[in-house]
Amino acid sequence: MKLLEEYPLSKDIVSKFSKYRELLLKWNEKFNLTAITDEDEIEEKHFVDSLYLDKFISLEDKTLLDVGSGAGFPGLPLAIAHPSLKVTLLESNGKKVTFLKEVIKELDLKNVEVIQGRAEELNKREQFDIVTARAVKELNILLELCFYMVKVGGSFIAYKSSNIDTEIKHAEHAFKAFEISKFTKHEYNLPKCLDNRVLLVILKEKVTKKIYPRHYSMIAKSPL
DSSP states (O other): OGGGGGSOOOHHHHHHHHHHHHHHHHHHTTSOOOSOOOHHHHIIIIIIHHHGGGGTSOOTTOEEEEETOTTTTTHHHHHHHOTTSEEEEEEOOHHHHHHHHHHHHHHTOTTEEEEESOHHHHOOTTOEEEEEEESSSOHHHHHHHHGGGEEEEEEEEEEEOTTHHHHHHHTHHHHHHTTOOOEEEEEEEOTTTOOEEEEEEEEOOSOOOTTOSOOHHHHHHSOO
16 A cells, blocks of 8 residues: 555554455455456555545545445545545445445444435435545536535535546536536646546535436436
């Protein structure tokens, strides 16, 4: 776990990351959890990438919802690194939910819960300080799925690659619908492979109109 050394993590927390990686590789033999199977790449492209949010936003004593959590990224690494952060992992795939629950049990994570379901059906309006999504959908769709669950004054954070400017342009109508005026792009490169990444941090300034989110069939057919 050499790449995690730049973070102020205790030996116990680093040990939990090692166990998480071990479980990920073990369960990946049965379920399709990740295409990344090299131990060092898991550390860099999953753990370190997830933790980059630490550099740009305070997470202590916050509530965080991770939408489409998959194998747990970025929600689980953030929860492991921040015991005071209350994390909810939202995932629709039953096998992945089973895996996430096993990781939580094995790592004895008291600050994490898992919900099996879809974002547009969760109906937790304005309940979370932070909502994250990593490699899920395009931004205009993500905003409708996720933004209604962010508290006013909180942030929606999309983990993206270098094509974010195109996505932002395509999301102009969504930005108007949700009355978004403040967002920040944080660009970075992963330390070893140098892959380009972007964290898009979008501030929620007003309560989301009750007409959103629409049913997913409408969102997919006619995205904002």
